[in-house]
Amino acid sequence: MSLENSHFVIAGGSGFLGTSLASHLADQGARVSVLSRRPPVSGPGQHVAWDGRTMGPWADVLEGTDGLINLAGRSVNCVKTPDHCDEILRSRVESTRILGEAMRTVASPPPVWVQMSTAHIYGDPPHLVCTEDSSFGYGLAPFVGRSWEETFSQSLIKKQRGVVLRTSFVIGRNRGAGGGALGTLRNLARYGLGGRVGTGTQGMSWIHERDLDRLFERALTNPTMQGPYIASAPNPVSQQKFMRELRRVLRVPLGLPAPAWLVRLGASLILRTDPELALYGRYVRSQRLEEEGFLFEFPDVRNALEDLCGQ
Numbered sequence: 107m108s109l110e111n112s113h114f115v116i117a118g119g120s121g122f123l124g125t126s127l128a129s130h131l132a133d134q135g136a137r138v139s140v141l142s143r144r145p146p147v148s149g150p151g152q153h154v155a156w157d158g159r160t161m162g163p164w165a166d167v168l169e170g171t172d173g174l175i176n177l178a179g180r181s182v183n184c185v186k187t188p189d190h191c192d193e194i195l196r197s198r199v200e201s202t203r204i205l206g207e208a209m210r211t212v213a214s215p216p217p218v219w220v221q222m223s224t225a226h227i228y229g230d231p232p233h234l235v236c237t238e239d240s241s242f243g244y245g246l247a248p249f250v251g252r253s254w255e256e257t258f259s260q261s262l263i264k265k266q267r268g269v270v271l272r273t274s275f276v277i278g279r280n281r282g283a284g285g286g287a288l289g290t291l292r293n294l295a296r297y298g299l300g301g302r303v304g305t306g307t308q309g310m311s312w313i314h315e316r317d318l319d320r321l322f323e324r325a326l327t328n329p330t331m332q333g334p335y336i337a338s339a340p341n342p343v344s345q346q347k348f349m350r351e352l353r354r355v356l357r358v359p360l361g362l363p364a365p366a367w368l369v370r371l372g373a374s375l376i377l378r379t380d381p382e383l384a385l386y387g388r389y390v391r392s393q394r395l396e397e398e399g400f401l402f403e404f405p406d407v408r409n410a411l412e413d414l415c416g417q
Contacts, residue, residue, distance in 0.1 A: 118178025206261025278315025
């Protein structure tokens, strides 16, 4: 299926991932509509106001489109207060549910729905490399991931092809302030703080934004894709190795280590984020994509970081 003259809807598409995907689809001749509370700061596409929770005129944009991508969900880069945890769950489940309800109000709904999910659904096993067949983990993020995917499964309409991308840490050229998560790590490395965090052995599963865009495109256009896939490069690394490669690309010779107690203190008080995002991790890879012959443009972290951060 060619993307030329196709029309896709990206729900929750005003952020880093949505802007990148909209540009990727538009570059190949597709028309893009973005459902979000606020218009994207940059990028192509028609903006349609959407609160992610209630039905409204926005549902009409689904009529006759070639595919829906749902990226909606509150950022997990925050201190995990009860209110934030509640919003992390509700923003994902309620947005997915209302999209399913909107599908049932249009005469010609999109034939394919590609749903974002999280590789964090597998929890934080210290050494195990998880695939699509691995058991889910324990804790907030796995619970949110399961609820997200269950709501998606219930929201699909009859004969609609559904694809779930359990996405890992996306590294890319975020055009927003600070450069996103990779921008934060880059700044830490430049100030000499990009060393081992905690034990340094926790897994960093990652994917280059270009490969994620290609995976979304494949999910939209390849009729054989259905069900859950891990969206992560085939070569996950430890946190220590990831930061070592980042320092090498930035030509920063040293990175001070950060013990767990200091991370817990600094993340909560200074960075206003969850220290567990840095102290824990997971190693994941997609067995299904490997079996289906998908070739990553950036399978190795060194080449990916050189593309994004090379001087």
